[in-house]
Amino acid sequence: MKQIVQPGLLSGTIQIPASKSDSQRAILCAALSDGVSVLTGVGKSDDEQAMLRAVAEMGAKINVLSDSKVEISGISHFPENVELSAAESGLGLRLLTCVAASFNQKVILTGRGSLLKRPMNFLDAVLPQFGCAVASNHGFLPLEVQGPLVGTTITVDGSLSSQFISGLLMALPRSRQSSVLTVLDMKSGPYIQMTIRTLKQFGIKIEQAGSQFEILGNQLYQSTDYSIEADWSSASYWLVAAAVGHSITVSGLKMNSLQADKVLLDALISAGCKISFEAQTIRIDGSELHSFMFDATDCPDLFPALVVLAAKCNGISTFKGVDRLIHKESNRGVVLQSEFGKMGLKIELKGNFMTVFGTGLLNGAAVDSHHDHRIAMCMAIAGTLAIGETNITNAEAVSKSYPDFWNHLSGLTNHFAV
Numbered sequence: 456m457k458q459i460v461q462p463g464l465l466s467g468t469i470q471i472p473a474s475k476s477d478s479q480r481a482i483l484c485a486a487l488s489d490g491v492s493v494l495t496g497v498g499k500s501d502d503e504q505a506m507l508r509a510v511a512e513m514g515a516k517i518n519v520l521s522d523s524k525v526e527i528s529g530i531s532h533f534p535e536n537v538e539l540s541a542a543e544s545g546l547g548l549r550l551l552t553c554v555a556a557s558f559n560q561k562v563i564l565t566g567r568g569s570l571l572k573r574p575m576n577f578l579d580a581v582l583p584q585f586g587c588a589v590a591s592n593h594g595f596l597p598l599e600v601q602g603p604l605v606g607t608t609i610t611v612d613g614s615l616s617s618q619f620i621s622g623l624l625m626a627l628p629r630s631r632q633s634s635v636l637t638v639l640d641m642k643s644g645p646y647i648q649m650t651i652r653t654l655k656q657f658g659i660k661i662e663q664a665g666s667q668f669e670i671l672g673n674q675l676y677q678s679t680d681y682s683i684e685a686d687w688s689s690a691s692y693w694l695v696a697a698a699v700g701h702s703i704t705v706s707g708l709k710m711n712s713l714q715a716d717k718v719l720l721d722a723l724i725s726a727g728c729k730i731s732f733e734a735q736t737i738r739i740d741g742s743e744l745h746s747f748m749f750d751a752t753d754c755p756d757l758f759p760a761l762v763v764l765a766a767k768c769n770g771i772s773t774f775k776g777v778d779r780l781i782h783k784e785s786n787r788g789v790v791l792q793s794e795f796g797k798m799g800l801k802i803e804l805k806g807n808f809m810t811v812f813g814t815g816l817l818n819g820a821a822v823d824s825h826h827d828h829r830i831a832m833c834m835a836i837a838g839t840l841a842i843g844e845t846n847i848t849n850a851e852a853v854s855k856s857y858p859d860f861w862n863h864l865s866g867l868t869n870h871f872a873v
């Protein structure tokens with residue numbers, strides 16, 4: 456699908472959709488629980504839908520109560536010969552693989568699109584150390600696991616993705632033996648804290664001391680009613696849009712959220728923004744923007760929105776953490792450089808750093824999302840600021856995290872177009 460974005464001054468309020476990170480964790484915890492959980496605020500993103508389908512395959516019962524309310528009865532019998540698909544969700548696949556390995560069955564794990572090119576060799580290397588048999592396609596999907604996991608004391612490398620650590624933290628409390636997991640070079644730490652907090656709400660206790668996690672075996676997940684948070688990652692596009700001059704307010708976000716991407720507020724402040732909060736509504740005043748530096752190592756999903764912000768800041772902005780972008784839905788550092796280059800914005804990539812040479816000006820252009828939802832969304836905001844129209848190919852990619860994105864954009868008033 457192609458989407459044309461016209462320049463204009465936008466105004467309105469955006470109700471931020473569910474965090475797919477929060478939903479996927481909660482859906483899986485509910486499926487592992489004894490009893491019935493009710494989840495409210497569940498979204499319609501591809502990643503959430505894939506997780507719901509996967510837990511149904513594992514034997515959980517899903518009862519859709521309303522548009523955003525789902526009742527999940529935990530797995531009572533894990534079927535044989537199960538094949539689970541995480542669609543394009545890195546998180547989904549990594550959580551599901553570890554959790555599948557905690558059962559005493561052979562399970563095949565698959566996915567589609569960009570997920571087929573994302574590395575899974577952590578699982579090949581680590582799961583056998585817990586006594587689980589693993590076969591993969593040379594470190595890529597499909598995977599086959601045969602558990603159960605036997606708890607142990609182990610040191611793992613956390614530099615590729617926190618999602619593997621989250622997966623182990625969800626799976627190991629189910630094994631008979633206790634485990635001690637030491638994570639070297641831990642990245643995206645806030646996502647691990649999110650996992651621990653969700654687990655706690657489902658009755659699972661993890662003790663953490665720095666990079667060491669103590670996980671008691673034989674723990675039982677307990678069903679609960681759980682409210683999914685609005686998504687700080689999806690909000691990043693609108694918060695940046697507000698910072699660069701649109702009259703947009705953002706609604707629904709939790710200020711005490713553990714979500715990694717809440718630190719966008721710090722980036723906005725370092726770029727000269729003033730931020731005000733009223734109830735659950737955020738307003739941004741970006742009238743005194745200037746170039747800025749930001750370390751996005753532990754919040755890699757913010758890069759696309761940060762580039763739009765830096766494009767509108769006069770001068771050189773520098774971001775750390777580009778290494779974290781190589782294995783996302785696209786190689787995001789390189790794709791941001793090439794697509795924003797078409798709009799006249801110079802971006803340099805050197806080692807782990809990205810430098811954006813902001814001039815305040817962007818030209819409308821024909822750009823490509825590379826099937827990456829975050830590239831499509833940041834190009835859309837960039838397009839509203841450009842001179843001339845912007846034509847985005849593979850724009851349907853937004854459905855991975857934010858299927859209503861284009862409706863939300865067209866629901867804002869465009870004061871140039873009217």
Ligand SMILES: O=C(O)C1=C[C@@H](OP(=O)(O)O)[C@@H](O)[C@H](O)C1
Nearest residue numbers: 476546615616617618643646756
């Ligand atoms: O745990 C999660 O919900 C996620 C963790 C992050 O991945 P990494 O740990 O690979 O950075 C993030 O990029 C991804 O979108 C969601």
Ligand SMILES: C=C(OP(=O)(O)O)C(=O)O
Nearest residue numbers: 543544545546756783784
């Ligand atoms: C990388 C992302 O998600 P995942 O790793 O879960 O596919 C993302 O949403 O940007």
